[in-house]
Amino acid sequence: MKISLEAAKEHLKNSKEVLSSLFCTIETGYISRSGILIATTEKILFCADYMFGKGLKWEFEYSHISRFSETSGIVLDRGPVPFIKKLVMNYKDEFIVFTNFSTPAKVSDFLTLVQSKLK
Numbered sequence: 001m002k003i004s005l006e007a008a009k010e011h012l013k014n015s016k017e018v019l020s021s022l023f024c025t026i027e028t029g030y031i032s033r034s035g036i037l038i039a040t041t042e043k044i045l046f047c048a049d050y051m052f053g054k055g056l057k058w059e060f061e062y063s064h065i066s067r068f069s070e071t072s073g074i075v076l077d078r079g080p081v082p083f084i085k086k087l088v089m090n091y092k093d094e095f096i097v098f099t100n101f102s103t104p105a106k107v108s109d110f111l112t113l114v115q116s117k118l119k
Helices: 005-009 104-118
Strands: 018-028 031-040 043-048 057-061 065-071 086-091 094-099
Touching: 005 018, 005 031, 005 043, 018 104, 031 104, 065 104, 086 104
Parallel strands: none
Antiparallel strands: 018 031, 018 094, 031 043, 043 057, 065 086, 086 094
């Protein structure tokens, strides 16, 4: 079942304001899941779509993100098709890729917003 923005907001504390969101896929190591990527005032949150009645979530604090950028090619041979927009992130010791955006036109604005939080 596809997660909604309202359902994903339940994972946030009331004090966190949602600034932007994108439906996409997260690729982290051996896991690839579709869901929603949310930028808040304090962190990035990814909530995966529900499988078997259970969803996963990942939280990424801005202070631990060393790189957040866009690429339009294959990233470490992870993507089968070149020239598809991807957001790549280094978080602590992890390398994470976001791809398959439902609204690719919003990716650049999301990127700009997150990069402004990293400064």
